[in-house]
Amino acid sequence: MSGAQPTLDDVAREASVSRSTASRAINGGERVSPEAQAAVDDAVARLGYSPNRAARSLVTRRTDSIALVVPEPDTLVLTDPFLTGVIRGVSDGLVGADLQLVLLLNRVDEGPGRLARYLASGHVDGAIVASHHRRDQLESALARAQLPAVFVGRPFGDATHHYVDVDNVAGARLATQRLIDSGRRRIGTITGPLDMPAGIDRLQGWRDTLREHGLRDDAVVECDFTASGGAAAASRLLDAHPDLDGIFAASDLMAEGVLRTLHSRGARVPDDVALVGFDDLGIAQHTSPRLTTVHNPVIRTTMAATAALLALLAGAPVPTTPQIFTPTLIEGESA
Amino acid sequence: MSGAQPTLDDVAREASVSRSTASRAINGGERVSPEAQAAVDDAVARLGYSPNRAARSLVTRRTDSIALVVPEPDTLVLTDPFLTGVIRGVSDGLVGADLQLVLLLNRVDEGPGRLARYLASGHVDGAIVASHHRRDQLESALARAQLPAVFVGRPFGDATHHYVDVDNVAGARLATQRLIDSGRRRIGTITGPLDMPAGIDRLQGWRDTLREHGLRDDAVVECDFTASGGAAAASRLLDAHPDLDGIFAASDLMAEGVLRTLHSRGARVPDDVALVGFDDLGIAQHTSPRLTTVHNPVIRTTMAATAALLALLAGAPVPTTPQIFTPTLIEGESA
DNA sequence: TTGTAAGCGTTATCAT
């Protein structure tokens, strides 16, 4: 009933070795005799010892924690299953790593200063950045702080940052091609935020595909990855281009909104207007009709980002060429 | 371009005061002359000084971090918008508190040991527990560790734990009453996991209301708060009780699944079967028909939990009577 | 292989 945590000295005493030997035994056991190792292991178990992170950090100059940064200025996007997938992926990628996962969310309507300052202050050893926007200044902040970081999704700047991504252009091509294959010739798109690489790239893939087929690429409405945004955007898109027979929504959440708008206008899906989404993070199977979409391997992507960060932290040579995952088309009933 | 973080000594030197004075000035400024205070503030700003958390922790014996614990054994529930709301609420509740938010997720198929050990090891000053299950042993672990903690949702054990909750019984009564008011007399329910208080209480509220009206309360299928689970549960429920004219689903995610099953069976909603859900976390507005549901103020609840934890950490007297929020009925088109 | 000893950057105690 001592209440107080046992210290390394307690362990050393219990194991009848010096504090340094105990320390060595606990940290991998270099230059420790089998007997000493066993005695220390025993003492640790008996005492329920757990190293004091603060003391360790103070001398190792590492914090043994990494930040998951979500610099999302828009509250709504947190409803996005994407974030949940990212959290799950990072968490899973950390198994056995004994690193704390510190969550760094932007407060609503807050500038980029706080996050940048925090990251520059040496409170974490590294960072994974998700939902990165052009104006969030995270790239420069991370570079200045020289903090090991991996972006989930291609960053904007020069090629100095590590990142992992899904091939959004290819995914959008898949979606658009699917619409063309089902006979559509007048295809519009509802984009993600165009200050995010995912938004930009998916628009690009849509445009490239249409042009290659000699089709018009002027039916575009910028949106925000939310369902209600998607519904509103669909109204504007259909008002401006009543002849549309296909729509590519750059996220399933937006596609859900599009579906509502189409229903309320009495347009049949896919008979009147075919629809393809993007993400496949649980929404697509629950819409009616089920959404044809592009599978975005978020968890795999994020686990890869975590692995890359761990490698960086371990000082391993990490290739600067990013890891890019290939999305696949998921057939539904909407196209 | 020194790269290294400035230390308190640097600040003291820059401000021409002793290290102790600098420290006092930085920590609230007790017994510091205005001149000294100004000089230190200046130096801090010029140097971009940020205290070394590890060194501070070592002496204060606080870690300045709290854990958000999600001991969810079931991967799927992480798709639940509930978790997103919790994260947002805790994060928002932490504004200005200068506390790190450490995310502690259960790994899939993992026992409760790791989380309990972590919490007992003094790595965090306190914890907020969400998505608590009966067998996750968190209550005893937290009690043993004497770690300040606040549960989001009533815990199982005796009244020793602090918690914040929504009145799930009242919410379920609201939902059930709504079905009765619309003329339904044969009402079933699809429950949440019955090893979770939210699952238990919502079942209770449904049952109480039916009994008070002299209606049968035997049409029950236990489920898991997921959409696909809800769809399957609805099939079983309707097979066993073909005469049902109303269903209370204990979460919107499950209600979404129920809706699919009803559609596929050609049952009209609400004409043939009326449906009320629970949560109103963004799903309800996107179904067709829009779901009638019970608003669960997750963000407010979670912010209150965070505030309570902060008070506990500050040593403030926190009443042991829990804060209970009242849910409200949200009209949709499904009942 | 082991132990001794010197810090890591901060707060807290206690004179002044």
Added chain:
DNA sequence: ATGATAACGCTTACAA
């Protein structure tokens, strides 16, 4: 109000 000085618990030369 201020400034020495002693912890806090750990890792890591360096010596043995």
